[in-house]
Amino acid sequence: MGEVPALLLLAGGAGLLLGGGWALARRRRDRRFGVYVGSDVRGASRTFRSERWRLVGRPDLLRRLPDGRIIPIELKSRESPTDRPPLSHLVQVWTYCVLLEESTGQSPPYGVLRYGDGREWGVPWGPAERAELWRIRCAVAAPYDGRSSPSSGRCFRCRYRPICPDRFDRSGRR
Numbered sequence: 001m002g003e004v005p006a007l008l009l010l011a012g013g014a015g016l017l018l019g020g021g022w023a024l025a026r027r028r029r030d031r032r033f034g035v036y037v038g039s040d041v042r043g044a045s046r047t048f049r050s051e052r053w054r055l056v057g058r059p060d061l062l063r064r065l066p067d068g069r070i071i072p073i074e075l076k077s078r079e080s081p082t083d084r085p086p087l088s089h090l091v092q093v094w095t096y097c098v099l100l101e102e103s104t105g106q107s108p109p110y111g112v113l114r115y116g117d118g119r120e121w122g123v124p125w126g127p128a129e130r131a132e133l134w135r136i137r138c139a140v141a142a143p144y145d146g147r148s149s150p151s152s153g154r155c156f157r158c159r160y161r162p163i164c165p166d167r168f169d170r171s172g173r174r
Contacts, residue, residue, distance in 0.1 A: 036063055079116055085123070108125055
């Protein structure tokens with residue numbers, strides 16, 4: 001009978017040691033990489049706005065670096081790409097960077113894309129990325145000129161194909 005309580009005590013002590021070890025590792029990681037300060041996983045995060053850029057967004061996670069700057073972390077449920085993240089994902093992180101920059105007065109050095117398989121990509125944020133985001137922002141804001149991009153699938157099903165000057169022909173050329 002004395003062995004069972006001793007085993008339970010030993011198991012409980014091991015559990016406390018493991019839990020304490022994980023907490024210590026988390027504190028070390030937080031000191032090195034920063035502390036989570038916001039989360040939109042359950043819709044509780046703040047919405048950031050920029051009147052100058054005419055952008056609005058809410059990052060999935062926010063982390064405060066040891067120097068006080070805040071970085072956005074965007075969570076994606078899909079698997080990580082093999083070569084580089086798609087431009088649309090980069091633009092999303094850049095948007096969060098500019099929103100944080102305008103809201104806090106401090107420019108984040110980078111953002112993070114975290115994919116469902118656990119892989120993370122650091123997304124640099126600097127003058128070149130800011131210029132590219134502004135170029136994309138201006139292109140999106142430009143008035144629509146009414147032209148579409150012809151494609152074989154769309155053109156062959158379209159009822160205006162016989163009179164359309166931009167249609168694809170059977171060989172796939174315009």
